[in-house]
Amino acid sequence: MPRMYRAGVCRQIVSRLPWGEVVAAIAAETGIAQATLFRWKRQALIDAGVIQGIPSVEADELGTAHERIAALEAELTLTRDACELFNERAVVPPRRRRAIVED
Structure with a gap:
């Protein structure tokens, strides 16, 4: 570094x-x-x-923008991973049987 x-x-x-x-x-x-x-x-x-x-002022702003983009991309990746995990482990409720009522 x-x-x-x-x-x-x-x-x-x-x-x-x-x-x-x-x-x-x-x-x-x-x-x-x-x-x-x-x-x-x-x-x-x-x-x-x-x-x-590129002047220093613009380079600093550009660097800050790149950092923000990287943070947003990391957040998006986490969200996608969480969605995929949820979809893989989603519990589907069992089909309910209709009760047959005899009169």
């Missing part, structure tokens, strides 16, 4: 990148992987409108 960093740490480091600091030097100083720093830098450029891509 990827390591999560506080938003403040990300903002501080990203603010240093446009000023010409070398990513390798920042990675060595902070212990954060170079790939992570390059990803943060690219996202900062997208957010600034320098390059094309």
Whole structure:
């Protein structure tokens, strides 16, 4: 699982990148992987409108939507499983015999 960093740490480091600091030097100083720093830098450029891509705000909304969809799909699966279980174990009442009444 990827390591999560506080938003403040990300903002501080990203603010240093446009000023010409070398990513390798920042990675060595902070212990954060170079790939992570390059990803943060690219996202900062997208957010600034320098390059094309999905801005952070839209990506966050999209991520939330994906989580909600996954939760709804899981709920639907549980409901279907419960319905199938009910159908398999459904008790059918026996046929009632009509009482023959003789007068």
